Amino acid sequence: MHGENRANLVSHFKTPDVLKNSVLYIKGGDEECRYDTDFERLFRQESNFQYLFGVREPGCQGIIEIDTGKSTLFIPRLPEEYAIWMGRILTCDDFKQKYLVDEVRYVDEIPSIMKTIDPAVIYTLKGVNSDSGATAVEATFAGIENYRVDNGKMFVEIVECRVIKSAKELELMRYVNNISSAAHVQMMRTCKPGMKEYQLESLFKHDSYFKGGCREQSYTGICGCGPNSSTLHYGHAGAPNDRLIGEGDILLIDMGAEYHCYTSDITTSFPATGKFSDDQKAVYEAVLAARNACLAATKPGASWTDLHALSYRVLAEHLIRMGVLTGEPQELVDKDVVSLFMPHGLGHHMGLDTHDVGGYPKGSVRSTRPGFKSLRNVRDLKTGMVLTIEPGCYFIDMLMDQGLADPVKSKHINKDRLNQFRGFGGVRIEDDVIVTADGVDCMTVVPRTVAEVEAVMAGGEWKIAGQVI
Amino acid sequence: MHGENRANLVSHFKTPDVLKNSVLYIKGGDEECRYDTDFERLFRQESNFQYLFGVREPGCQGIIEIDTGKSTLFIPRLPEEYAIWMGRILTCDDFKQKYLVDEVRYVDEIPSIMKTIDPAVIYTLKGVNSDSGATAVEATFAGIENYRVDNGKMFVEIVECRVIKSAKELELMRYVNNISSAAHVQMMRTCKPGMKEYQLESLFKHDSYFKGGCREQSYTGICGCGPNSSTLHYGHAGAPNDRLIGEGDILLIDMGAEYHCYTSDITTSFPATGKFSDDQKAVYEAVLAARNACLAATKPGASWTDLHALSYRVLAEHLIRMGVLTGEPQELVDKDVVSLFMPHGLGHHMGLDTHDVGGYPKGSVRSTRPGFKSLRNVRDLKTGMVLTIEPGCYFIDMLMDQGLADPVKSKHINKDRLNQFRGFGGVRIEDDVIVTADGVDCMTVVPRTVAEVEAVMAGGEWKIAGQVI
Numbered sequence: 001m002h003g004e005n006r007a008n009l010v011s012h013f014k015t016p017d018v019l020k021n022s023v024l025y026i027k028g029g030d031e032e033c034r035y036d037t038d039f040e041r042l043f044r045q046e047s048n049f050q051y052l053f054g055v056r057e058p059g060c061q062g063i064i065e066i067d068t069g070k071s072t073l074f075i076p077r078l079p080e081e082y083a084i085w086m087g088r089i090l091t092c093d094d095f096k097q098k099y100l101v102d103e104v105r106y107v108d109e110i111p112s113i114m115k116t117i118d119p120a121v122i123y124t125l126k127g128v129n130s131d132s133g134a135t136a137v138e139a140t141f142a143g144i145e146n147y148r149v150d151n152g153k154m155f156v157e158i159v160e161c162r163v164i165k166s167a168k169e170l171e172l173m174r175y176v177n178n179i180s181s182a183a184h185v186q187m188m189r190t191c192k193p194g195m196k197e198y199q200l201e202s203l204f205k206h207d208s209y210f211k212g213g214c215r216e217q218s219y220t221g222i223c224g225c226g227p228n229s230s231t232l233h234y235g236h237a238g239a240p241n242d243r244l245i246g247e248g249d250i251l252l253i254d255m256g257a258e259y260h261c262y263t264s265d266i267t268t269s270f271p272a273t274g275k276f277s278d279d280q281k282a283v284y285e286a287v288l289a290a291r292n293a294c295l296a297a298t299k300p301g302a303s304w305t306d307l308h309a310l311s312y313r314v315l316a317e318h319l320i321r322m323g324v325l326t327g328e329p330q331e332l333v334d335k336d337v338v339s340l341f342m343p344h345g346l347g348h349h350m351g352l353d354t355h356d357v358g359g360y361p362k363g364s365v366r367s368t369r370p371g372f373k374s375l376r377n378v379r380d381l382k383t384g385m386v387l388t389i390e391p392g393c394y395f396i397d398m399l400m401d402q403g404l405a406d407p408v409k410s411k412h413i414n415k416d417r418l419n420q421f422r423g424f425g426g427v428r429i430e431d432d433v434i435v436t437a438d439g440v441d442c443m444t445v446v447p448r449t450v451a452e453v454e455a456v457m458a459g460g461e462w463k464i465a466g467q468v469i
Numbered sequence: 470m471h472g473e474n475r476a477n478l479v480s481h482f483k484t485p486d487v488l489k490n491s492v493l494y495i496k497g498g499d500e501e502c503r504y505d506t507d508f509e510r511l512f513r514q515e516s517n518f519q520y521l522f523g524v525r526e527p528g529c530q531g532i533i534e535i536d537t538g539k540s541t542l543f544i545p546r547l548p549e550e551y552a553i554w555m556g557r558i559l560t561c562d563d564f565k566q567k568y569l570v571d572e573v574r575y576v577d578e579i580p581s582i583m584k585t586i587d588p589a590v591i592y593t594l595k596g597v598n599s600d601s602g603a604t605a606v607e608a609t610f611a612g613i614e615n616y617r618v619d620n621g622k623m624f625v626e627i628v629e630c631r632v633i634k635s636a637k638e639l640e641l642m643r644y645v646n647n648i649s650s651a652a653h654v655q656m657m658r659t660c661k662p663g664m665k666e667y668q669l670e671s672l673f674k675h676d677s678y679f680k681g682g683c684r685e686q687s688y689t690g691i692c693g694c695g696p697n698s699s700t701l702h703y704g705h706a707g708a709p710n711d712r713l714i715g716e717g718d719i720l721l722i723d724m725g726a727e728y729h730c731y732t733s734d735i736t737t738s739f740p741a742t743g744k745f746s747d748d749q750k751a752v753y754e755a756v757l758a759a760r761n762a763c764l765a766a767t768k769p770g771a772s773w774t775d776l777h778a779l780s781y782r783v784l785a786e787h788l789i790r791m792g793v794l795t796g797e798p799q800e801l802v803d804k805d806v807v808s809l810f811m812p813h814g815l816g817h818h819m820g821l822d823t824h825d826v827g828g829y830p831k832g833s834v835r836s837t838r839p840g841f842k843s844l845r846n847v848r849d850l851k852t853g854m855v856l857t858i859e860p861g862c863y864f865i866d867m868l869m870d871q872g873l874a875d876p877v878k879s880k881h882i883n884k885d886r887l888n889q890f891r892g893f894g895g896v897r898i899e900d901d902v903i904v905t906a907d908g909v910d911c912m913t914v915v916p917r918t919v920a921e922v923e924a925v926m927a928g929g930e931w932k933i934a935g936q937v938i
């Protein structure tokens with residue numbers, strides 16, 4: 001798979017502007033300790049390096065020669081004593097067999113090997129991640145200043161590669177989606193009032209690791225019940241999923257396991273008791289309708305921004321029906337009333353990172369409108385893209401107050417009806433989908449209709465990839 | 470508890486050399502993203518700040534006025550929008566109630582508040598961690614250069630505070646030891662040939678989180694079977710506990726959960742089938758005898774280096790009895806033959822860090838002898854210290870070969886008998902103990918004798934803190 005990925009990237013460099021005898025040069029992640037202690041964080045490979053080399057070990061680097069496609073992996077030269085603590089030291093040959101590269105050498109040999117290659121241009125990786133605003137750390141070696149270095153092109157090209165997933169990448173992503181789907185089902189079956197939110201987090205992690213071999217999670221688990229379900233990034237250290245689950249609570253669980261650094265990102269929402277109340281059902285059906293509309297409209301050529309607006313229109317229809325809003329759906333979208341209930345974007349690219357690269361290609365502009373400005377993607381869709389579709393509807397005090405205080409927006413809000421939802425929390429439905437030639441392939445396989453959710457929570461069977469769980 | 474800790478540290482500054490109106494100034498940990506992405510690592514507080522303030526949130530700082538003991542916690546001033554993503558923004562008053570400090574202000578107010586206090590000396594925290602060799606990051610604010618700063622004394626004094634645990638700290642550590650002990654018992658009951666090593670890791674994490682609320686582990690789990698059990702830090706990303714457990718394998722599981730940043734660190738060793746073979750029993754009994762001898766000899770005034778040597782002597786006796794070594798036990802210790810089988814130190818301080826601070830007080834020297842040089846502590850013991858006692862016996866190819874190749878050591882080795890243990894792996898027994906006025910209080914409550922291990926693995930009952938599990 002990674003050989004294919006390397007070939008893919010190299011093909012982007014087969015253009016007239018790329019000089020003969022040029023190379024791509026990239027570094028992997030390093031092991032890190034916490035603060036000043038010797039607590040070693042479990043190493044997780046940097047995603048671009050993972051894409052090209054798929055190497056589990058820290059401290060590696062790589063060179064790909066563009067003319068021939070020849071790949072050389074550089075590994076750290078470890079002291080002999082390392083074997084006592086970390087196991088038999090793998091030789092260069094071991095690495096070659098393990099990772100199917102053309103050659104393996106030690107990191108300290110990079111300067112001399114670069115001298116032998118004598119590249120016309122060394123392409124290094126540098127660029128701004130559009131989700132974090134942070135810049136990747138460029139690879140370097142002693143003497144690199146004697147070469148011509150281009151640190152811009154590789155970032156642009158590798159992002160384009162990563163935006164379209166290969167068949168093998170999709171296979172991995174489908175695997176981890178199946179594992180995460182099954183873990184969500186186990187949580188739904190186990191949940192009952194009186195449990196702590198973190199017990200569901202624990203169960204999910206165990207299910208996906210024990211049964212699926214997923215040692216890492218794609219992100220910190222969000223397991224909110226009651227009012228916590230409207231805190232979009234609940235579960236962080238200051239609010240660590242430690243509330244008691246109450247009888248009338250709705251739960252919002254956003255968790256996804258990771259496998260071979262490929263992520264999944266799934267949200268389920270369900271009532272603590274296993275039976276939806278009328279209001280819970282109304283909010284849930286609103287989000288489900290938005291999700292269904294977006295799934296139906298997802299296809300090559302579709303604009304992601306339009307899909308986001310579509311989810312708002314459907315939500316508006318339902319909020320009107322529920323008596324919370326008044327007016328025309330499109331008018332409510334245009335006046336930024338709906339974004340009060342869904343302040344985040346419809347979804348994001350997903351791959352080696354949960355918020356995967358490529359949402360804002362060069363020249364694209366971020367909107368300043370509420371909701372739209374939170375979009376993590378503004379591309380039109382193409383076959384082979386993987387995205388999350390995750391509409392939600394939340395009752396967030398701050399935003400409800402903002403809406404009621406706004407002279408334009410408040411005219412569309414039924415204050416008394418709205419106030420009945422204070423403390424309700426929120427609902428999100430998040431699926432991971434592949435854009436196919438004629439529409440969409442939803443990798444996520446969890447109960448979605450009210451009937452399905454209630455049946456599974458009552459202990460009913462559920463099928464994933466042909467297997468009853 | 471943290472108020473008590475602050476008072477403890479302040480009492481170390483009530484000396485004639487400390488000027489009136491001086492303050493202690495310290496920073497907490499910051500939130501971090503992985504590489505250039507927006508993947509936020511779950512925040513875990515820096516241990517010294519945790520000791521003094523016990524705050525779960527990132528980005529905080531603190532000042533303690535030495536004359537009065539007055540504590541001021543500084544919190545980040547968060548943008549209003551933060552409430553949508555992270556939940557209601559806690560006010561200064563909320564923080565004051567949550568963490569029981571005298572005052573709470575915003576981090577951006579530190580320069581002005583420092584001006585008001587106008588301290589004679591600002592003590593900041595800087596020093597080298599003896600386990601990692603790394604240096605703590607000092608707190609700083611705009612204008613600190615206008616004050617007299619002492620960045621040496623606080624590190625020395627806080628280490629002395631942390632070396633002796635308070636009653637409340639011990640209560641927490643006993644709690645998390647009970648949780649971890651129970652999780653080890655569950656693993657032993659569940660283990661059978663044909664499982665993957667990581668399934669035991671998963672089970673341990675789940676048991677300690679689901680039942681004990683321990684979201685963090687004290688360190689990456691080491692779950693080695695067969696030959697892997699002799700790799701001291703097995704389980705890292707390059708060797709991620711992914712071997713199939715074989716019929717004749719011994720398992721070595723070194724895992725410990727963490728609670729409120731207080732750690733535990735427990736190793737159990739047991740046969741995959743639940744029944745020890747003769748050789749497994751011989752090695753296990755050797756390590757158990759070393760552990761029992763060390764537990765019996767642990768008391769205030771005892772030298773940790775002497776205890777380490779004691780474990781070597783007992784191991785030597787058993788290795789002689791097993792026919793692996795020949796000679797006198799003390800001779801084998803002196804000739805560095807025993808350290809071939811136990812190349813690590815006997816144990817370490819444990820507290821807010823697994824390898825807790827204070828093992829090498831100022832002026833102490835690290836030995837250069839094999840085994841002894843790996844000691845993480847060279848102090849004589851005092852009441853209230855918490856240490857791990859973790860003798861082991863491993864058959865590591867590299868060290869066996871070194872022994873056989875050495876003209877002095879090889880005379881004491883029965884080559885044929887030794888070679889029977891190639892591929893055997895290793896055994897470690899690790900307990901967490903409190904040094905008491907008259908000896909030792911072992912917090913770890915797991916099956917230890919061969920009979921206990923076999924009974925529990927066959928499904929027998931086990932009691933922890935009066936509860937049958």
Ligand SMILES: [Mn+2]
Nearest residue numbers: 265388390430
């Ligand atoms: Mn998502």
Ligand SMILES: [Mn+2]
Nearest residue numbers: 734857859899
């Ligand atoms: Mn230990």
